[in-house]
Amino acid sequence: MPKLTFIGSGRMASAMVEGLLAKGVYSTSDVICLGGSGTSASALAARTGILVAASLEQALESAETVIVAFKPQHLAGADPRLAALTAGRLVISVLAAKTIARLDRTFPKARNLVRCMPNTPAAIGAGMTGWCARSTLSEPDRATVTGLLGAIGKELELPEAQIDALMAVSGCGPAFVFEFTAALREAGIAAGLERSQAQMLALETVLGAARLMARTKAEPEELRNQVTSPNGTTFAGLQRMSARDFRGLMKETVLAAKARSEELSRQE
Numbered sequence: 001m002p003k004l005t006f007i008g009s010g011r012m013a014s015a016m017v018e019g020l021l022a023k024g025v026y027s028t029s030d031v032i033c034l035g036g037s038g039t040s041a042s043a044l045a046a047r048t049g050i051l052v053a054a055s056l057e058q059a060l061e062s063a064e065t066v067i068v069a070f071k072p073q074h075l076a077g078a079d080p081r082l083a084a085l086t087a088g089r090l091v092i093s094v095l096a097a098k099t100i101a102r103l104d105r106t107f108p109k110a111r112n113l114v115r116c117m118p119n120t121p122a123a124i125g126a127g128m129t130g131w132c133a134r135s136t137l138s139e140p141d142r143a144t145v146t147g148l149l150g151a152i153g154k155e156l157e158l159p160e161a162q163i164d165a166l167m168a169v170s171g172c173g174p175a176f177v178f179e180f181t182a183a184l185r186e187a188g189i190a191a192g193l194e195r196s197q198a199q200m201l202a203l204e205t206v207l208g209a210a211r212l213m214a215r216t217k218a219e220p221e222e223l224r225n226q227v228t229s230p231n232g233t234t235f236a237g238l239q240r241m242s243a244r245d246f247r248g249l250m251k252e253t254v255l256a257a258k259a260r261s262e263e264l265s266r267q268e
């Protein structure tokens, strides 16, 4: 009997299912999914070998853990039977900007509720997910949550009050890195490179630098200093970044994203 249920079977559910199966956290017969009116659930089941439910009742019949992975805007119109059908189960939501208090209205009888915020690199197992729980998790439930989220990358528990800040850094962060990479490419073109050359150089540089940071575990400033000789080329470039207050710009960027996240969380 399946013990893990996905309600919503789109991109985020797919990333989680693929990660869980690849890491052997669950086997195909342990997992069942349900979608909306479209074909996402049958497509996910056909692609991965997990089960597809014909009804909400069947989806939740034997579930120990329920992952809520539809769009945040679907929560308001969610099936009212969810309250009874999730009673006593561990419910994990990936819905952006939906607070524990809001989730509690739809899943009031869940044995515990976890709000998490993954990011898009989760699709390749390189995600960064922050999470918080309604109340202290039992040891088995904690192991379930860390096992599930660990299948799509790294996970970090933090108080709900910090989720908007996390959203601004790791939730939106991939887009900031994509924009930085595009800016590096455009600057390369301005410096005289072909677009395809500049694209490759920018991408491989971001990738290599990120891997180096992860591998050495050194602070980025330390790695920066290692490649910056006084009055050298990197020094000339960094001086311009500092003169244009690059760090101030990043701070404004993250604070704007955080403010928007707070606004969306308040809208419920």
Ligand SMILES: NC(=O)c1ccc[n+]([C@@H]2O[C@H](COP(=O)([O-])OP(=O)(O)OC[C@H]3O[C@@H](n4cnc5c(N)ncnc54)[C@H](OP(=O)(O)O)[C@@H]3O)[C@@H](O)[C@H]2O)c1
Residues within 6 Å of the ligand: 007, 008, 009, 010, 011, 012, 013, 034, 035, 036, 037, 038, 039, 040, 041, 069, 070, 071, 072, 074, 077, 078, 094, 095, 096, 117, 118, 119, 120, 121
């Ligand atoms: N994608 C990301 O990188 C990412 C990152 C962080 C958080 N998230 C969160 O993950 C959640 C899902 O995002 P996604 O990108 O996976 O969306 P998605 O690909 O559009 O998938 C949405 C899923 O919800 C199903 N659905 C539609 N209406 C429903 C209903 N009334 N009840 C139950 N399920 C319904 C859809 O089924 P049909 O299409 O078959 O109708 C589909 O399976 C969102 O809440 C988002 O905030 C996503």
